[in-house]
Amino acid sequence: MAGDQLQVLHALDLAKTQWYHFTAIIIAGMGFFTDAYDLFCISLVTKLLGRIYYHVEGGPNPGVLPANVAAAVNGVAFCGTLTGQLFFGWLGDKMGRKKVYGMTLLIMVICSIASGLSFSDDPKAVMITLCFFRFWLGFGIGGDYPLSATIMSEYANKKTRGAFIGAVFAMQGFGILVGGVFAIIVSSSFRAKYNVPPYINDEFRSTPHEADYVWRIILMFGAVPAALTYYWRMKMPETARYTALVAKNAEKAATDMARVMQVDIEADQGKLEDFTEKESNSFGLFTKEFLRRHGVHLLGTTTCWFLLDIAFYSQNLFQKDVFSAIGWIPKANTMSAIEEVFRIARAQTLIALCSTVPGYWFTVALIDRMGRFKIQLMGFTMMTIFMFALAIPYHHWTQKENNIGFVVMYSLTFFFANFGPNATTFIVPAEIFPARLRSTCHGISAASGKLGAIVGAFGFLYLSQDKHKAEPGYSRGIGVKNTLIILGVVNLLGALCTLMVPEAKGKSLEEMSGENDDDYGDAVKLEDVSKVAAD
Numbered sequence: 001m002a003g004d005q006l007q008v009l010h011a012l013d014l015a016k017t018q019w020y021h022f023t024a025i026i027i028a029g030m031g032f033f034t035d036a037y038d039l040f041c042i043s044l045v046t047k048l049l050g051r052i053y054y055h056v057e058g059g060p061n062p063g064v065l066p067a068n069v070a071a072a073v074n075g076v077a078f079c080g081t082l083t084g085q086l087f088f089g090w091l092g093d094k095m096g097r098k099k100v101y102g103m104t105l106l107i108m109v110i111c112s113i114a115s116g117l118s119f120s121d122d123p124k125a126v127m128i129t130l131c132f133f134r135f136w137l138g139f140g141i142g143g144d145y146p147l148s149a150t151i152m153s154e155y156a157n158k159k160t161r162g163a164f165i166g167a168v169f170a171m172q173g174f175g176i177l178v179g180g181v182f183a184i185i186v187s188s189s190f191r192a193k194y195n196v197p198p199y200i201n202d203e204f205r206s207t208p209h210e211a212d213y214v215w216r217i218i219l220m221f222g223a224v225p226a227a228l229t230y231y232w233r234m235k236m237p238e239t240a241r242y243t244a245l246v247a248k249n250a251e252k253a254a255t256d257m258a259r260v261m262q263v264d265i266e267a268d269q270g271k272l273e274d275f276t277e278k279e280s281n282s283f284g285l286f287t288k289e290f291l292r293r294h295g296v297h298l299l300g301t302t303t304c305w306f307l308l309d310i311a312f313y314s315q316n317l318f319q320k321d322v323f324s325a326i327g328w329i330p331k332a333n334t335m336s337a338i339e340e341v342f343r344i345a346r347a348q349t350l351i352a353l354c355s356t357v358p359g360y361w362f363t364v365a366l367i368d369r370m371g372r373f374k375i376q377l378m379g380f381t382m383m384t385i386f387m388f389a390l391a392i393p394y395h396h397w398t399q400k401e402n403n404i405g406f407v408v409m410y411s412l413t414f415f416f417a418n419f420g421p422n423a424t425t426f427i428v429p430a431e432i433f434p435a436r437l438r439s440t441c442h443g444i445s446a447a448s449g450k451l452g453a454i455v456g457a458f459g460f461l462y463l464s465q466d467k468h469k470a471e472p473g474y475s476r477g478i479g480v481k482n483t484l485i486i487l488g489v490v491n492l493l494g495a496l497c498t499l500m501v502p503e504a505k506g507k508s509l510e511e512m513s514g515e516n517d518d519d520y521g522d523a524v525k526l527e528d529v530s531k532v533a534a535d
Contacts, residue, residue, distance in 0.1 A: 024151065027233055032168055034229070035108075035175065036173070038077070039077055042073060043074070044348065045219070072127070079135060084143045087443075088100055088104060089441075090443065096247065097439065098236055145426070145442065146446060149169075152430070162505065166363045166423050173360040180348045183345035186217050186341075237260060246435055294432070297501065300502075301448075304425050306451055307452060307493050308452065313456040355415040359414060362415075368506075377498045379421045383421075394481035397409075431512055432502055434513040
């Protein structure tokens, strides 16, 4: 295959790990750091919003967000993310990765700040304004998915490409971790400064007005890492694969890559003209040829990501409710509002530190040795096992002396989500589709995932409520136990759908997409996947 490949692309595939690889990881990864912070920090302050805006003065219990408001606040950013993934994925293939890469950060900076400026005396107006800016924040976040994955895959060499893309995505774990740590710092600072007692007593039952600043500061901090990254994104050159294969300018591709790799690379413009004349390389997304070559692959990446995100985002956004249900976090009516933020942030930080972050980096370390297929299948399988292990003896885990065991088991589902399908569903779509459709197909796959996140954000919110102990506005739930069983089944389906996803370990992007070979349409089939599974 190398003989048919452009020299600049061949040089990228065989390049030793260099400084520009790490620079690209940091620049793209900081976007994902911001994405994770912005998406998950809302779960830290949702209960605080209920305390501030829906508390009945003199009432026996702290305020609770109505079900429809809680669903909107938690899920609206995912709706924006889905839209952004489709739009920027398509735009990245039409205009180039670099040209639209800075737009996503600007949107995130503006909307992170605006989310914390939702001022009004009317709770409904505050929630509507917050949801409006959270939607557009998600829109910017959505663009980061296909662009970051595509850029990193097109910069990387084939030997360590999985680790490089995985390292970009692993920054998501640090974003979740920093979100929890920052919430701990902010809540602790306000608690100390305003002498807010940790527990409610007869003299102190209302939420202090200073608590209104806490959630705003936490949300607005998401603008900081995005702003710091913008300049460096604008300095990155366009990827050689887009410049050569889509923009049809092999000379500029060679010049750009020679500058960052500090080597001389032949332009190969004549070979490019022969290469792009192949009829096999001219099909579009909505054609029979694409369906024949990559239809099953796209179905595999979309279904796996959809099923994964139902479970993953349900677990992340509502772990505070699960921990409250098993008694690991005290009941809301025993704590002050700021103390509750502190307790939730501390719990989520512990989970991130012990399981979420390590899971990402296990993938980075092993993906180019084990392969994408094995890691994804293993992750889905282990998540299924742990979900059933939590759900079937659920009442055993809710006893106070057993809740630490529940937390450990629950944290292991996060570990195997990240040392598993949460990482591989992001990596694989950036490797197996043609350059001119790569960003679009990744955007479609990612959007399918966010559709699953929406199902998780809205569905788990209602399902996890115990219908016999529901708070106002939550009356049709099936309880945490049955919800965990459903999530276990979802993970099992994800393991089965993994059979549709090909293995890209050790292969060039052109080899996987068929851009070097007229006969590639018959080269990557489900038989190859079964062979990988048997190895």
